[in-house]
Amino acid sequence: MTVSKTDEQTQGPRHDGRAVNQCRETRVQLGFQRFPEGSVLYDCGRTRVMLAASVDEKVPRWLEEEGKGWLTAEYAMHPRSNPDRKSRDGRKGRVDGRSTEIQRLIGRSLRACLDLKELGPRSMFVDCDVLDADGGTRTASVTAGSIAVALAVHKLHQKGLVKPTALKTLVAAVSVGMVDGRPVLDLDYPEDSTADVDLNVVATATGELVEVQGTAEGTPTPKDQLHAMLDLALEGIASLVEMQRKVLREAGVDVL
Secondary structure (H helix, E strand, O other): OEOOOOOOOOOOOOOOOOOOOEOOOEEEEEOOOOOOOEEEEEEEOOEEEEEEEEEEOOOOHHHOOOOOOEEEEEEEEOOOOOOOOOOOOOOOOOOOHHHHHHHHHHHHHHHOOEOHHHHOOOEEEEEEEEEEOOOOHHHHHHHHHHHHHHHHHHHHHHOOOOOHHHEOOOEEEEEEEEEOOEEEEOOOHHHHOOOOEEEEEEEEOOOOEEEEEEEEOOOOOOHHHHHHHHHHHHHHHHHHHHHHHHHHHHOOOOOO
């Protein structure tokens, strides 16, 4: 998957042969689980995530009088998603800080997909499990999670419970960073671990920003460099949204 190019952006390939403005190859399998309203197995390069969107006909107590729904997410790494085995989250009585931060990002991002009033007094739970990690697990979870949410809304519509407009938009996410002095799109682990600046960008199908997370490692970032990275990320997100639409339409799900 490649986005538009400029001379400056295409000076030399990256360590894996990609152009600096090229996302990793994506592969999507829908409906691989029987029970969730929406399920997705999603590969982004060598990162693989499993997503399930499940619907419960009730809302948290603090929303019971509001007449609208809710979406929340949980995120976990499989013990062998990395070269060295890691104990499961919660085995020591609590979820680690990284997982908590990531699942909150995923929840905030995917709530942007929904008209919570039209969803009605029901909850959607999105479970994100990382099976293989090679950078970009949170952004892959958001992009795949949006597909799972669309599938779940479609299932609810087929049952006559919601209108199709309960799905307001698709969202997608991608990482972008400064590596070897140039902005590059969709960082894998070798790039992510050595980047001078690393951003995770979430946006809607129309290019509206939902969230930007970023850090400059050691050297502050000039504003024009930040803008260049955001522009590159939004181009990448546009291509990911086109992938989402194609996959959903092939499954008989109409999306804007």
